[in-house]
Amino acid sequence: xxxxxxxxxxxxxxxxxxxxxxxxxxxxxxxxxxxxxxxxxxxxxxxxxxxxxxxxxxxxxxxxxxxxxxx
Amino acid sequence: xxxxxxxxxxxxxxxxxxxxxxxxxxxxxxxxxxxxxxxxxxxxxxxxxxxxxxxxxxxxxxxxxxxxxxxxxxxxxxxxxxxxxxxxxxxxxxxxxxxxxxxxxxxxxxxxxxxxxxxxxxxxxxxxxxxxxxxxxxxxxxxxxxxxxxxxxxxxxxxxxxxxxxxxxxxxxxxxxxxxxxxx
Numbered sequence: 001x002x003x004x005x006x007x008x009x010x011x012x013x014x015x016x017x018x019x020x021x022x023x024x025x026x027x028x029x030x031x032x033x034x035x036x037x038x039x040x041x042x043x044x045x046x047x048x049x050x051x052x053x054x055x056x057x058x059x060x061x062x063x064x065x066x067x068x069x070x071x
Numbered sequence: 072x073x074x075x076x077x078x079x080x081x082x083x084x085x086x087x088x089x090x091x092x093x094x095x096x097x098x099x100x101x102x103x104x105x106x107x108x109x110x111x112x113x114x115x116x117x118x119x120x121x122x123x124x125x126x127x128x129x130x131x132x133x134x135x136x137x138x139x140x141x142x143x144x145x146x147x148x149x150x151x152x153x154x155x156x157x158x159x160x161x162x163x164x165x166x167x168x169x170x171x172x173x174x175x176x177x178x179x180x181x182x183x184x185x186x187x188x189x190x191x192x193x194x195x196x197x198x199x200x201x202x203x204x205x206x207x208x209x210x211x212x213x214x215x216x217x218x219x220x221x222x223x224x225x226x227x228x229x230x231x232x233x234x235x236x237x238x239x240x241x242x243x244x245x246x247x248x249x250x251x252x253x254x255x
Contacts, residue, residue: 025153028182029160036179038086039098042163049156056149063141070138 019057026053086168086175088187097169097240101230102212106162113155120147167228169241172248174217176226190226192248194219198241200234217241 026049033046084095124131124140131137164179174195176188195217202213207230215228215237231237 022149022153029153029156032160032164032179032182036087036164036177036185038166038168039084042160045156045159045163049152049159052152053149056145056152060142060145060149063145066138067142 022053022057026050084168089170090172093170093172095168095170096244097167097237099167099169099228099231099237101162101165102210102232104206104210104212105230106159109155109158109162113151113158116151117148120144167231169244171244174226174241176228188226190217190219192245193252194221195241195245196220198238200238202234215241 030046030050033042033049037043037046084098086095089095124144128137131140161179161181164177164185166175166177168175168177171192173192174190176186176190178186178188180186197218199216199218200213201216202208202211207213210232211234212230212232213234215231215234217226217228219226228234228237
């Protein structure tokens, strides 16, 4: 019972929900660019967007390591 | 059967509903300057958090909260990246396609609001070009309005590059399309 209401758990759940919404947003943008885009430019943009999103997400996850270690 | 899956090579413009013998004659996005202004806006937003960070760096170190800064900074950049590419998506999906048979006006207003309007070339009555202001004149972009025969609203190509060339090309296509009707 104590574990369920701890601050760390709540923060983790909130961050996980935000990340899920973030990836949902990425999926929707990629879907629109690939499905409705005409020519190569939308597809190139989709590739750049996905690559950048993934790299930023990776760095974000890495940035949590010092926080976890410090706490 | 060989097929090219590279997204970096040139490909013919294929769109949903394209007919078998239809050829794309004109394919337009809004002028690049529209996107350039948005890029500038997002670049400013990207540099914005660095200013207070530099000013209060020592304070953050003293209070031992500097380890949280990369997390929040990266989170901010992730959201900014998503917002920017939402704008890119709207820009790239707002297109005008003129084929040898019809004109298509595709408008993407937001994620789930998309309008596709179609006008047969033989129904085009007149075309008007509007270029207003210093920026539009210098960079040669403006609106092209196409009036159809009938109760349909005008088709408007908004802030497209080289509007006069577009107008001339469409008029030529309309003449050819109407000639085909008279002399099939």
